Amino acid sequence: MSTTEAAATTTRTAHRRRYLMCRPEHFTVNYSINPWMEPAKPTDTAKAVAQWQKLYDLYLELGHEVELIEPLAGYPDMVYTANGGFLIDGRAYVPKFRFEERxxxxxxxxxxxxxxxxxxxIPEExxxxEGDFLLVGDVILAGTxxxxxxxxxxxxxxxxxxxVVSxxxxxxxxxxxxxxIAVLDPVVAEGQSANIAYLSGAFDDASRAVLEERFPDAILVSDEDGSVFGLxxxxxxxxxxxxxRAKGFEVQLRERGYNPILIDLSELLLGGGGIKCCTLELRGAK
Incomplete structure (x- = not known):
C-alpha cells in the first residue's frame, strides 16, 4: 500500500476549534499593498459581509466557537484577523504591520x-x-x-x-x-505527524527542500488552485x-480522507484574503 493509499484509509477526526473573526463592515479596497488589490476595481461591502457571514455560520454549525472583534472604521483589512496575532497556550504575540495602512x-x-x-x-520586529506563523505539531513554520x-x-x-522553521x-x-501552506491537522495525536498542503512554487529552493524533508506526505497543490487562494x-x-474554485485541491483532500467544504469569499479576495485570512486561531485563555 502506498503512503497516499494509507493516508486515505486514515480516520480523520474533527476537533472543536476557537476562532477570532471581524465582520467586514468597512471592507473596501482604497489602497494597494499586495498584487490582488486594485483600488480602481469596485468592491461590494454588502456582498463581502454576506459571504463572510456564511463562513461564520458554518463554523458555528460545525460546533466551533467564534469570538468577534469590533471592526474599526478606516481599517478595511481588519476582516483579515489571521494577521492580528499568533496565539499558543494563552500567550498572544501581537503583530507589527509592515504597512502604515494597517x-x-x-x-x-x-x-x-x-x-x-x-x-x-508587544513585538519589536x-x-x-498567523499570516506568516503556522503551528504544525510542536513546530512553528515562519514565512518571510x-x-x-x-x-x-x-x-x-x-x-x-x-x-521555528524559516x-x-x-x-x-x-x-x-x-x-x-494549509495546516490540515491542527491537533496531532502522540506518535503521529501533522499533515500539510502547500504550493511548491511559492518558495525558494532551500525552503522547498526543507518542506520535502519534513513533510514527505504533504499534499502538493497546483498553481491553478493556489492562485485562487485554495490553500x-x-x-x-x-x-x-x-x-x-480549488477543484484539484478538493479532490486531493477527499483522497486523503478529509471532508472539503466549499465557501466562496470571492469579494474578500479582492483585498488579497481568503478563508484562513479571516480566521485567527485562539489557543489557550478564555
Missing amino acids: AGEAPAFADWFRAHGYDTV VNEG GFRSTGDSHREVGEVFGRE LNLVDPRFYHLDTA NSASDGYNVIISP
Missing part, C-alpha cells in the same frame, strides 16, 4: 487579547501574525520575503519557546505563508473549508 489594527488586537486573559506580548522579517522568526521562537516566499502573489483554508482535522 498599523492601527495592532493596538485593537492587543487590547482584545488582554481583555480576554491572554499574556500579551515586523510580523503579521514580503511581510514578516527574519528577525521576527527569532523573536517568535523566544516568545513561545518552540522550534521559509522564504518568492512569489508576490503569495505574500503571506498562509496563502501557500488559504481552515481545517479542524476532518472538515477543510476551501475555495469552491
